[in-house]
Amino acid sequence: MLRFFANAKYDFIGVRRWAYGVTAALILPSLLVLLVRGLNYSIEFTGGTLVQVRSHKAVDVADIRTGLDREGIHGAEIQNFGAPGEYVIRARVAKPGTDANDTQVTAAAVNQALDAVLGAGNYTVIRTEAVGPKVGGELRQKAFLAIFLSFFAVLAYLAYRFEWRFGLAAILATAHDIIATIAFIGVMHLEVSLTVVAAVLSMVGYSLNDTIIIFDRVRENLLKHKKMRFEDILNLSINETLPRSILTHGTTLSTLLALIFFAGEVIRPFALVMFFGVFTGTFSSIYIASPVLMAIERRWPGALARGHMGPAAAATPAPTGRKVQPVGS
Amino acid sequence: MSIRTRILVILALIALSVFYLIPRDVTVRERDLQTGVMHDRTEKRMPLKLGLDLQGGMHLALELDQSKQVSADPGRDLDLALTVLRKRIDEFGVSEPVIQKVGDERIVVELPGIDDPARAKSIVQRSAFLEFRITDETNALEKAIPGMDRVLRQMGVRAEGAAAGKPSAVEQLLGGDSASKPAPKGAAPDTAKKPAPSRSEGAAAPDTTSADTATAANVGGGVLAGLIQPAAGGTPGEYMVPETAFPRVDSLLNLPNVARQLPRGVTLRWSSTPTSVGVESYRFLYALEDKPIITGSNLEDAQAQIDPLTNGPIVTFQLDRAGGRKFGNETARHVGDYMAILLDGRAQGRPPVIQSRIARNGQITLQGRTLQEAQDLALTLKAGALPIPLKIVEERQVGASLGADSIQKGITAGIVGTALVVLIMLTYYRLSGALAVAALALYILFTLGGLSLMDATLTLPGLAGIVLSIGIAVDANVLIFERIREELQHGKTVRLAVDEGFKHAMNAIVDSNVSTVLTALFLFQFGTGPVKGFAVTLIMGIAASMITAVFVTRTFYMVWLDRRPTMATLSI
Numbered sequence: 001m002l003r004f005f006a007n008a009k010y011d012f013i014g015v016r017r018w019a020y021g022v023t024a025a026l027i028l029p030s031l032l033v034l035l036v037r038g039l040n041y042s043i044e045f046t047g048g049t050l051v052q053v054r055s056h057k058a059v060d061v062a063d064i065r066t067g068l069d070r071e072g073i074h075g076a077e078i079q080n081f082g083a084p085g086e087y088v089i090r091a092r093v094a095k096p097g098t099d100a101n102d103t104q105v106t107a108a109a110v111n112q113a114l115d116a117v118l119g120a121g122n123y124t125v126i127r128t129e130a131v132g133p134k135v136g137g138e139l140r141q142k143a144f145l146a147i148f149l150s151f152f153a154v155l156a157y158l159a160y161r162f163e164w165r166f167g168l169a170a171i172l173a174t175a176h177d178i179i180a181t182i183a184f185i186g187v188m189h190l191e192v193s194l195t196v197v198a199a200v201l202s203m204v205g206y207s208l209n210d211t212i213i214i215f216d217r218v219r220e221n222l223l224k225h226k227k228m229r230f231e232d233i234l235n236l237s238i239n240e241t242l243p244r245s246i247l248t249h250g251t252t253l254s255t256l257l258a259l260i261f262f263a264g265e266v267i268r269p270f271a272l273v274m275f276f277g278v279f280t281g282t283f284s285s286i287y288i289a290s291p292v293l294m295a296i297e298r299r300w301p302g303a304l305a306r307g308h309m310g311p312a313a314a315a316t317p318a319p320t321g322r323k324v325q326p327v328g329s
Numbered sequence: 330m331s332i333r334t335r336i337l338v339i340l341a342l343i344a345l346s347v348f349y350l351i352p353r354d355v356t357v358r359e360r361d362l363q364t365g366v367m368h369d370r371t372e373k374r375m376p377l378k379l380g381l382d383l384q385g386g387m388h389l390a391l392e393l394d395q396s397k398q399v400s401a402d403p404g405r406d407l408d409l410a411l412t413v414l415r416k417r418i419d420e421f422g423v424s425e426p427v428i429q430k431v432g433d434e435r436i437v438v439e440l441p442g443i444d445d446p447a448r449a450k451s452i453v454q455r456s457a458f459l460e461f462r463i464t465d466e467t468n469a470l471e472k473a474i475p476g477m478d479r480v481l482r483q484m485g486v487r488a489e490g491a492a493a494g495k496p497s498a499v500e501q502l503l504g505g506d507s508a509s510k511p512a513p514k515g516a517a518p519d520t521a522k523k524p525a526p527s528r529s530e531g532a533a534a535p536d537t538t539s540a541d542t543a544t545a546a547n548v549g550g551g552v553l554a555g556l557i558q559p560a561a562g563g564t565p566g567e568y569m570v571p572e573t574a575f576p577r578v579d580s581l582l583n584l585p586n587v588a589r590q591l592p593r594g595v596t597l598r599w600s601s602t603p604t605s606v607g608v609e610s611y612r613f614l615y616a617l618e619d620k621p622i623i624t625g626s627n628l629e630d631a632q633a634q635i636d637p638l639t640n641g642p643i644v645t646f647q648l649d650r651a652g653g654r655k656f657g658n659e660t661a662r663h664v665g666d667y668m669a670i671l672l673d674g675r676a677q678g679r680p681p682v683i684q685s686r687i688a689r690n691g692q693i694t695l696q697g698r699t700l701q702e703a704q705d706l707a708l709t710l711k712a713g714a715l716p717i718p719l720k721i722v723e724e725r726q727v728g729a730s731l732g733a734d735s736i737q738k739g740i741t742a743g744i745v746g747t748a749l750v751v752l753i754m755l756t757y758y759r760l761s762g763a764l765a766v767a768a769l770a771l772y773i774l775f776t777l778g779g780l781s782l783m784d785a786t787l788t789l790p791g792l793a794g795i796v797l798s799i800g801i802a803v804d805a806n807v808l809i810f811e812r813i814r815e816e817l818q819h820g821k822t823v824r825l826a827v828d829e830g831f832k833h834a835m836n837a838i839v840d841s842n843v844s845t846v847l848t849a850l851f852l853f854q855f856g857t858g859p860v861k862g863f864a865v866t867l868i869m870g871i872a873a874s875m876i877t878a879v880f881v882t883r884t885f886y887m888v889w890l891d892r893r894p895t896m897a898t899l900s901i
Contacts, residue, residue, distance in 0.1 A: 002756065002757050002759075003814070006814075044857075052731070099396060099720070101392075101720065101722050102394065102396075102720040102721070102722070103720075103721050103722060103723065103724055104450070104454075104720070104721050104724075107724065124728065124730075125446075125726070125728070126727070126728035126730060126731040127726065127727050127728065127731055128446070128724055128725065128726040129724070129725050129726075130721070130723065130724040130725075131722075131723050131724075132722040132723060134722060135390060135722050135723045139857065142855040142856075143855065145855055146851045146852055146854070146855035146856070147851075149851050150847060150848040150850075150851035150852075153847045153848075153850075153851065154844050154847055154848065157843060157844060157847060158844070161840055161843075194856060194857055194859070194860045195790050195859065195860060195863075197860070198790060198852055198856065198860045198863050198864075201848045201849075201851070201852050202794075202797070202848070202867070204848055205844060205845035205847075205848040205849070206801070206845070208841070208844045208845075208848075209804070209841035209842075209844065209845060210841075212837065212840045212841045212844060213808070213837045213841055216836050216837040216840060217837075220833075240815070241811075243811050243814075244804075244807050244808055244811045247753070247757060247803075247807045247811075248801070248803070248804040248807050250753055251749075251750045251753055251754070251800040251801075251803050251804075251807075252797070252800040252801055252804075253800070254746060254749035254750055254753065254800060255746035255747075255749070255750060255796050255797050255799055255800030255801075256746075256797065256800065257746075257749075258742045258743070258745040258746035258749065258796065259742045259746065259793055259796055259797065261742075261745075262738060262741045262742035262745055263738050263739055263741075263742035263792075263793055263796070264734070264735060264738040264739075266735065266789060267738075267739075267742075267789065267790070267793045270790065270793055271793065271797075274797065
């Protein structure tokens with residue numbers, strides 16, 4: 001029988017302070033980069049015009065830029081997309097002096113510039129996205145609302161299925177995941193589109209999944225091992241679910257790798273965000289959700305956790321126990 | 330539940346999924362637009378509806394464009410526009426279009442498989458406001474030009490000679506109107522339903538001009554006097570402007586102070602296309618009576634035809650009874666006068682002279698247009714005019730080739746991803762892994778069948794979602810298998826271990842899946858088309874994975890253990 005990490009007895013909780021250090025060391029500088037550079041929002045959110053063209057002849061990106069400047073569209077982003085002769089042009093600023101919410105003016109100007117540079121009939125427009133700032137603002141608002149509300153819905157569900165202590169711990173872990181993912185998106189300079197927001201929400205679901213599976217074990221073990229210290233219960237639960245975690249993450253990462261390499265440019269940011277999400281989700285389930293649960297149970301012990309906080313848990317502060325304890329004796 | 334019943338349920342689910350995935354003919358009952366008679370139409374129903382990003386097509390979000398014309402009742406006008414758009418798109422002949430109101434101020438139009446986006450946009454956006462006006466016979470414009478030039482001089486606008494094609498700095502300062510007026514591209518309709526508001530303010534103005542009536546139009550060297558000249562041919566109220574000067578003259582004429590110089594009851598309109606006179610290209614400018622003798626609201630029918638005389642496209646039309654009566658009376662009164670035909674505020678061709686009373690039939694001659702354009706015009710005229718022009722606030726268009734490309738790539742990724750997952754499961758869990766793989770095959774079948782059953786739209790993110798979910802779907806099986814392994818380790822018999830394994834894994838499976846469904850529901854609620862498609866596949870995938878992991882795999886085990894009751898070790 002092939003089995004990874006069977007009967008593992010790693011002291012995950014014992015080294016949690018190291019883990020905090022690592023995640024802080026990774027996230028804080030990333031957030032700093034993000035603050036300086038800002039997020040790379042897609043046309044959907046900023047408003048603007050995106051035109052993807054396939055041209056028979058490859059031209060210099062600078063030529064296209066000159067053509068756009070001549071039409072009064074300045075500061076457009078031009079990108080060679082996939083094959084040579086295929087370009088994506090993003091004009092975030094509408095043609096000066098026109099109504100930005102009337103998307104057709106800028107789109108027409110981009111087409112005229114392309115006619116001049118590539119020659120009319122020498123290229124085909126294979127994708128157009130033109131979003132007025134008003135629609136962009138609405139989409140942005142909806143995306144935030146979706147993340148925010150799903151946050152609370154999940155909290156409510158967890159509070160109902162477990163109890164608020166577990167729910168709160170899981171939500172804090174999720175918050176960590178979202179911040180880490182935003183930092184990742186910022187450092188990789190990925191374009192934040194609706195699809196990427198969908199990836200962030202899926203990542204949240206996946207990470208919660210992981211947390212719930214550990215918590216489920218914690219609940220079970222709290223009933224099974226009446227005398228065991230809470231920290232040991234956590235370690236035991238994480239170790240017991242470790243083989244499952246390794247395998248599920250393995251299959252998920254395989255499909256994500258397939259998406260990253262084969263599914264094309266449009267899906268790649270989505271797959272990359274999810275790929276990162278698998279790692280941060282695993283990390284946060286072990287090192288954020290579990291220690292936070294322990295901290296909460298120490299301060300406000302619930303019925304289940306009572307009696308697991310060491311001898312005389314109610315009277316004296318619980319031992320911080322940094323020593324590795326034999327697990328599952 | 331006995332093994333027999335379980336197998337029957339699984340077979341039924343398979344049959345149902347396969348049934349929904351087989352393309353078949355469905356009969357659609359619909360009303361014929363011309364005759365109003367109901368008739369049946371058979372069309373092929375494809376199992377999975379593809380989103381615009383996969384099959385190619387166009388998504389437009391439109392709002393009332395009130396920059397030129399303010400709507401008195403935006404809600405009503407939007408509903409009217411919706412009806413007009415439905416009629417137009419029905420006539421246009423797009424299969425399965427979506428035309429719906431979103432919120433209070435937006436119409437969303439989705440046209441799958443459109444191969445000519447520019448044409449589709451013009452059909453959706455064209456106001457199609459048709460009107461007939463008698464040309465001005467009082468030389469009102471000629472008389473007003475000196476006054477207009479004087480106003481311009483006071484404002485500091487100087488003549489630049491005939492080559493005044495590029496807007497000058499002064500014009501850019503003063504001519505703020507040019508942005509809101511039709512650009513030379515001719516795309517922006519300038520509906521002439523109401524006279525410009527500035528005209529009524531300038532009610533007292535004609536007095537000031539009458540003093541100058543003696544001055545001839547071309548004298549004085551004024552800006553406009555140098556650019557506007559009466560057209561050859563003697564049609565009253567017809568003037569011409571060099572095409573290069575057209576945008577400039579247009580913006581100058583629209584300056585409120587200049588427009589005020591024109592007497593009440595007269596309004597100016599441009600021709601829709603430039604005309605070549607000799608080597609020069611000119612744009613005709615018409616002084617017209619303010620009040621149209623009839624508008625397109627009285628139109629009953631319109632067809633595109635080829636004029637046998639000129640071989641050019643024309644649009645013939647029929648007016649309704651009331652319109653015919655009114656048109657007949659007016660034309661009888663104006664025999665010998667010239668009548669301009671205006672479409673969206675632009676004159677179509679040079680105004681013909683009214684020979685005799687015209688009743689219900691008429692025609693519009695289109696210069697230098699294709700028959701297809703004539704057909705589109707007939708279509709929009711028949712469907713009716715938009716009450717207020719619409720502007721496109723969002724456009725997404727994907728070419729069919731790009732869509733096909735995306736499908737191909739998605740399928741490749743799906744095959745590679747599935748292969749990797751199968752490999753992992755077989756290596757790690759061996760025979761039990763094979764059961765999981767069989768369950769996974771059913772998972773894919775059920776997910777696709779379920780999507781087809783729900784009539785869901787498959788989008789590119791949705792496709793990615795399916796590929797991703799194949800990796801995640803095995804999680805439930807993994808949870809169960811790991812539990813079984815633990816139970817076996819605790820020394821339980823195979824049968825007991827399997828039972829306990831399934832029982833204990835349930836909690837975790839349900840909890841984790843519910844939380845994923847919750848996030849997916851919010852995605853569905855707040856996402857746009859492609860992302861909605863993703864949310865739907867996610868929800869469907871979770872439902873299918875619960876069924877396959879919990880029910881199907883369990884049944885497989887039951888069958889397996891039933892065949893080998895004495896099995897001491899489990900291949901897991």
